[in-house]
Amino acid sequence: MSSNITATAVVAHAANDLRVETIDVPTPAANEAQISIAYGGICGSDLHYWSHGAAGESILKAPMILGHEIVGTVSVAAADGRGPAVGTPVAIHPATPGGTGARYPEDRPNLSPGCTYLGSAARFPHTEGAFATTVNLPVRMLRELPANLSLRDAALAEPAAVAWHAVSRAGNVAGKRVMVIGAGPIGALAVAVLKRAGAASIVAVDMFDKPLEIAAAAGASETLKATDAEAIAAVEADVVIEASGNYRGLASAVRGAVRGGRVVMVGLLPSGEQPALISLAITRELELVGSFRFNDEIDEVITALADGSLDVSSIVTHEYDVNDALGAFETAKNSAESGKVLLKF
Numbered sequence: 001m002s003s004n005i006t007a008t009a010v011v012a013h014a015a016n017d018l019r020v021e022t023i024d025v026p027t028p029a030a031n032e033a034q035i036s037i038a039y040g041g042i043c044g045s046d047l048h049y050w051s052h053g054a055a056g057e058s059i060l061k062a063p064m065i066l067g068h069e070i071v072g073t074v075s076v077a078a079a080d081g082r083g084p085a086v087g088t089p090v091a092i093h094p095a096t097p098g099g100t101g102a103r104y105p106e107d108r109p110n111l112s113p114g115c116t117y118l119g120s121a122a123r124f125p126h127t128e129g130a131f132a133t134t135v136n137l138p139v140r141m142l143r144e145l146p147a148n149l150s151l152r153d154a155a156l157a158e159p160a161a162v163a164w165h166a167v168s169r170a171g172n173v174a175g176k177r178v179m180v181i182g183a184g185p186i187g188a189l190a191v192a193v194l195k196r197a198g199a200a201s202i203v204a205v206d207m208f209d210k211p212l213e214i215a216a217a218a219g220a221s222e223t224l225k226a227t228d229a230e231a232i233a234a235v236e237a238d239v240v241i242e243a244s245g246n247y248r249g250l251a252s253a254v255r256g257a258v259r260g261g262r263v264v265m266v267g268l269l270p271s272g273e274q275p276a277l278i279s280l281a282i283t284r285e286l287e288l289v290g291s292f293r294f295n296d297e298i299d300e301v302i303t304a305l306a307d308g309s310l311d312v313s314s315i316v317t318h319e320y321d322v323n324d325a326l327g328a329f330e331t332a333k334n335s336a337e338s339g340k341v342l343l344k345f
């Protein structure tokens with residue numbers, strides 16, 4: 001009964017070597033369901049593996065299937081009888097928490113030192129991603145979608161959970177003045193989450209017009225160009241979400257925060273030492289808070305997408321067939337012209 005099937009997958013071989021290939025899909029393990037993938041969102045880390053053969057300190061040492069922002073439909077239910085039935089539409093939680101012996105707060109499994117993530121070269125052998133027409137996944141990763149939430153709308157669940165976690169790291173934002181630095185997909189999703197959470201005003205900052213338009217449609221009350229240092233400093237935001245992943249963005253975040261305010265850093269800066277406007281952060285007694293991936297926030301996101309309270313309709317700008325993955329990656333890399341780019345499988 002082990003009639004193996006094949007799938008079309010997006011595989012990063014090395015820097016600037018992205019291929020759409022036919023791969024073998026093995027018979028699923030007893031705790032795995034087989035998923036027919038519908039959509040996959042291209043993330044900054046996918047772009048880094050393609051452009052540089054590395055994402056931060058995670059370096060490609062062997063070809064790896066990319067992709068961790070995926071949704072699909074169960075095509076084979078798990079043999080152990082657990083998890084959703086055939087035909088169930090699901091979003092995917094891409095993390096597998098795990099320990100190494102190093103200490104971490106156990107109620108925050110996103111910080112577990114042995115955590116693996118779909119489509120990540122942080123460890124070797126690499127953790128294969130799920131940009132493939134058919135994928136086997138453990139049922140604990142599957143999140144059943146409510147009947148009124150389409151697969152296409154749910155395709156943003158994973159990055160929205162990253163944004164949701166970042167906003168939760170800011171504390172209670174209701175009635176507060178908030179600024180978001182960097183209006184790429186994570187920044188724009190943070191704007192949408194902040195609006196839902198009742199922020200009094202949301203200022204979005206970016207270098208380009210198109211992301212600012214997307215952020216405005218997602219709920220930003222004001223937009224500023226990243227070069228307008230004076231206007232950024234005048235915001236005096238209670239909370240700043242740094243989503244640019246650039247040290248200049250972090251400097252803007254510090255400059256634009258009110259005395260005693262909080263800066264949540266969700267944009268991942270390059271590894272190694274980075275310049276920081278630290279004296280101002282000290283004398284203003286700013287709280288600089290990191291934010292990394294997410295835990296169960298994806299469940300809250302799915303509920304909020306389904307009940308319409310989280311409006312992310314402005315954020316997907318392009319959709320490409322998987323066979324044109326290279327075109328999709330090129331569009332996604334052009335942050336002046338695109339928001340979230342989806343692959344359709």
Ligand SMILES: [Zn+2]
Nearest residue numbers: 043044069159
């Ligand atoms: Zn992502």
